[in-house]
Amino acid sequence: MTPERDNVSGMSPSEAITPGVYSADQAGTLVDLIDFMAAAILLHVGAGGIAFSNANRIDILVQHGNAADGSDLTPVADIDVLVDGVAPAVIANGIVRTIAAPKAAADIQKIGYVGGKRFVKVTADFTGAHATGTPIAATVVRSRAALRGAA
Helix, strand or coil: CCHHHCCCCCCEEEEEEEEEEECCCEECCCEECCCEEEEEEEEEECCCCCCCCCCCEEEEEEEEECCCCCCCCEECCHHHEECCCCCCCCCCCCEEEEECCCCCCCEEEEEEECCCCCEEEEEEEEECCCCCCEEEEEEEEEEEECCCCCC
């Protein structure tokens, strides 16, 4: 084993949106970032179940806060996420992705969270008519653990 290549010991994935085929809003679970110094959100989106447009779209929102019950959640801003060319130029209302164009194939998109809050939450917000569902899932990968051997 080459210890320099170990990327598993210091990271811990957590399901934020359970994988499924959805046609309505999906509020993810609150993910605790305690004892981790970095986090990435992996957004898994399958082929579109509908013809996406500005009127029929899915917005991916990220919120963060410090209360374990989520009572103080606020939308992330530009300073809280890494812009990667897929994200909007300006993050408004916590929307880090908008799926509003035809989507023929599945993909995984990554969103870097660099905010300073303890908890993050990912939500898929459906706008318009979605008679046929779209496969979606989200995983928060916590990394740079303060203690080696993260669960």
